[in-house]
Amino acid sequence: MMLGTAGMTAIQCAFTTKQTREVLLLGEKVNDVIVTGASGGVGSIAVMILSKMGCNVTAATTKPNEEYLKSLGAKTIIKSGDLDKEARPLDKGLYDGAVDTVGGNILANILSHVKPNGIVAACGNASSIKLNTTVMPFIIRGVKLWGIDSVSVSIKRREFLWDEVSKLVDFDLLEKSIKEISLEQLLVEYSKMLEGKTSGRYIVNVNK
Ligand SMILES: NC(=O)c1ccc[n+]([C@@H]2O[C@H](COP(=O)([O-])OP(=O)(O)OC[C@H]3O[C@@H](n4cnc5c(N)ncnc54)[C@H](OP(=O)(O)O)[C@@H]3O)[C@@H](O)[C@H]2O)c1
Known part of the structure; x- marks a missing residue:
């Protein structure tokens, strides 16, 4: 009940960003990640789960809620507004992966800031349904944009993800929010x- 669809979506996103690259694609370790819409239902649980998985999480938010996001495990807090501008085709590589819940300019900027072979799990459109980007992050850095749909996940994958929940979600902490x-x-x-x-x-x- 506490997790709901947001929780299921967040755990799917976190596994995509981290485990898909490390385990499925046998890629490098995922350390630095960014979560957008970080204090929302999906974002807050994604921050918590990725922190539990051992990542350094940067939380992008529109709100002055640094204390709350740090209590979930975020290491760095940035203003969403800083990413809400026209994106350059490629920008400084800052993150090994990302969970995006907002879409629009913010997602375009995230794609430009992801380091080679990073996975961006995109699940939401809280800011915009549009995505104005170029092929550069995909063809120069091998960045992967991985769509997340919590509805059509197979039963087998749902069972796997729910089995992981007790290790990755702090229910006492979640209850407080x-x-x-x-x-x-x-x-x-x-x-x-x-x-x-x-x-x-x-x-x-x-x-x-
Ligand atoms: N694909 C799927 O299966 C699936 C499943 C569940 C949800 N979703 C989608 O995922 C998104 C997030 O869902 P949610 O339940 O987490 O919603 P939510 O609780 O309303 O959180 C959305 C968060 O997005 C941020 N935000 C909203 N408007 C923004 C803007 N204009 N610019 C920048 N940031 C903005 C805010 O984060 P801050 O407060 O930190 O600024 C807000 O708290 C929604 O679009 C929802 O439809 C998709």
């Missing part, structure tokens, strides 16, 4: 969510 609200409270919270004024996750208890 979850608020349980009633349907009436949802009417109030929902408008705040649309204005980007909330953080953490909400469970709507219809019996409350």
